[in-house]
Amino acid sequence: MILPPEFYARDTVTVTQDLLGCLLVHQGKGGTAAGWIVEDEAYLKGDPAAHSYRGETKRNRVLFGPPGRVYTYLIYGLHTCVNVAMGPVGTGEAILIRALEPAFGVDLMQKRRGMDDPLELASGPGKLTEALGITMDLNGTSLCTGPLQIWSPDSLPDRRPEGWPGEIVQTTRIGITKAADRPLRFYLKESRYISRR
DNA sequence: ATCAGGATTGGCT
């Protein structure tokens, strides 16, 4: 089943861990594709590394809306990254989804990425958006009612992500310069589908 | 109006 609004209306770090093993599904142009979430990061209130740190702007305004909405942004003029807006209205917290294990629509993901290796299809924040066809027009849509959704792994008992349920590893976040020491990155220890750098 | 820099990736040394 699709994760309900109540799932997101909880502590951000808790939800960041609970999202591991859940299925990110996108019903987009060209078809549907999905992957298990195996790596993600939390960006909190008062966090210098968070896009919301300097207050609300045109770009980050969905972060300050209700939890459970999609926040997308363009990085390095090349790649789209996808987040879940978190915290009560006005808080501006977020969860960055960093890596997926391909699960459904793998052929479509391969076509979009222009490569075959399942280990490389969605093992990074820019890779996974390309593989699922996630673009900036999804910014602000609801994960509970929109074309991009997150499903509970318990509702799909026939297939399981590698290493789930299992040990969750917590480390520092990747690719940031501010607040680089905060341990807010989480991933499934036994998964081979984690981002490299 | 201008400009520095970024929650990345892929290719080359």
Place this chain on the structure above:
DNA sequence: GCCAATCCTGATT
């Protein structure tokens, strides 16, 4: 390991 690609946003002049 190093570096270019590529462009939008936010801060500054």
